[in-house]
Amino acid sequence: MNGVPRSERLHIALFGRRNVGKSSLINALTGQEVAVVSAVAGTTTDPVYKSMELLPLGPVVFIDTPGLDDDSILGRLRMEKTKAVLRQTDLALLVITPENPWGPLEEELTAVLAKENIPFIILLNKSDRLAGRDALTKNPALPKTPLVEVSALTGEGITDVVAALVKLGKEETEQRSLVDGLVKAGDVVILVTHLDQAAPKGRLILPQQQVLRAVLDRAAIALVTRETELAQTLNKLTSPPSLVITDSQVFGQVNTALPADVPLTSFSILYARYKGNLNRFYQAVQTIKDLDDGDRVLIAEGCTHHRKEDDIGTVQIPKLLKKRTGKQLSFDHVSGGFFAADLTGYKMVIHCGACMLNRREMAYRQDLAGEKGVPMVNYGILLAYLHGILERALKPFAGELGELAGQRRFRDEFLR
Ligand SMILES: Nc1nc2c(ncn2[C@@H]2O[C@H](COP(=O)(O)OP(=O)(O)OP(=O)(O)O)[C@@H](O)[C@H]2O)c(=O)[nH]1
Numbered sequence: 001m002n003g004v005p006r007s008e009r010l011h012i013a014l015f016g017r018r019n020v021g022k023s024s025l026i027n028a029l030t031g032q033e034v035a036v037v038s039a040v041a042g043t044t045t046d047p048v049y050k051s052m053e054l055l056p057l058g059p060v061v062f063i064d065t066p067g068l069d070d071d072s073i074l075g076r077l078r079m080e081k082t083k084a085v086l087r088q089t090d091l092a093l094l095v096i097t098p099e100n101p102w103g104p105l106e107e108e109l110t111a112v113l114a115k116e117n118i119p120f121i122i123l124l125n126k127s128d129r130l131a132g133r134d135a136l137t138k139n140p141a142l143p144k145t146p147l148v149e150v151s152a153l154t155g156e157g158i159t160d161v162v163a164a165l166v167k168l169g170k171e172e173t174e175q176r177s178l179v180d181g182l183v184k185a186g187d188v189v190i191l192v193t194h195l196d197q198a199a200p201k202g203r204l205i206l207p208q209q210q211v212l213r214a215v216l217d218r219a220a221i222a223l224v225t226r227e228t229e230l231a232q233t234l235n236k237l238t239s240p241p242s243l244v245i246t247d248s249q250v251f252g253q254v255n256t257a258l259p260a261d262v263p264l265t266s267f268s269i270l271y272a273r274y275k276g277n278l279n280r281f282y283q284a285v286q287t288i289k290d291l292d293d294g295d296r297v298l299i300a301e302g303c304t305h306h307r308k309e310d311d312i313g314t315v316q317i318p319k320l321l322k323k324r325t326g327k328q329l330s331f332d333h334v335s336g337g338f339f340a341a342d343l344t345g346y347k348m349v350i351h352c353g354a355c356m357l358n359r360r361e362m363a364y365r366q367d368l369a370g371e372k373g374v375p376m377v378n379y380g381i382l383l384a385y386l387h388g389i390l391e392r393a394l395k396p397f398a399g400e401l402g403e404l405a406g407q408r409r410f411r412d413e414f415l416r
């Protein structure tokens, strides 16, 4: 896991009509033949992802999409795929050419980008063809967003595209840190890992690596230990740590070993907050008490993976939830990039930690569930709740969650 995971990369997607040169541009930008180019309209049928380092911006993934002006049934299917890309897009490149006027399709696309708060640049491709260019660039209907003239064919203007992307992407890449508001320079932070049979050999899992890096980025001091050496670690310190972050599985043990006034949370709670809106997850978890016989629960995972016997989504969570509520619940499962748009009939959505999804995608999913009025919790929050440790694990975020640590109702409902 030494490469930057795709979910952590800035997602830059190209949109536009068929044949405007989106695929040619992605090839020119990446310097590789990653996408098929042809004079036939509708060549690209599926989104194409290409990861690369775009210095000084850092790790990005370029996404080529099918052209949007295809009214055929197949075209509409492709449109759905393009919409799914839109949900992940951090920066958009809207491609036009001198041959196509700025029209309703471009208007619609800009409206969507504006609504979704996606910064974008207009690329006037095929600038090697002069005809029609002036009429286009002087068109008052053009949105006030940077316009770059470029030719994927000759390569002219490609460096300008990169420069414009860098400018636009700077703000987007100043990403929130996993430990925002929790860790400051000089703090001592203990990370507790649980290395059982299920742990991958020879490395730490991604969320742990990322938290470790986030702590170091804050110029804080990170100590990594297993739960079995935690007491020893604490004994060697001259004062208590500023924060302890633990694997959920050993939260109980760590909870007991630590003085009550030492802030304690879990990797999965940090991750839930990093990927989504913690407050919303917290609101949603409170509705577990409303679950009733016959209710349907959707369990959604961001990626497909090989399911082991005690798979968390299909086995562990349904079992724990049935046990806690004592109700007859039925469970459906979805996984992969596609998230069921039809949430009708579900009483609750339980989402995975989303380590394979980017923040935009997760925000979309939370919004969608919110619009449909279906509470959506995630694995980390749910398991903390089911294991009766949510109160302490959320205490470090009390300010964000509205003084939750002091709320009696919260304590009564969540701690048995
Ligand atoms: N003259 C000129 N032709 C270009 C340029 N960029 C692309 N083309 C040509 O335009 C045609 C379409 O290019 P593609 O890159 O396949 O276009 P696309 O937008 O990906 O098309 P779809 O996948 O069908 O949506 C090809 O014949 C390219 O060679 C350019 O800058 N100048």
Ligand SMILES: [Mg+2]
Pocket: 022, 023, 024, 035, 036, 037, 043, 044, 064, 065, 066, 067
């Ligand atoms: Mg194409």
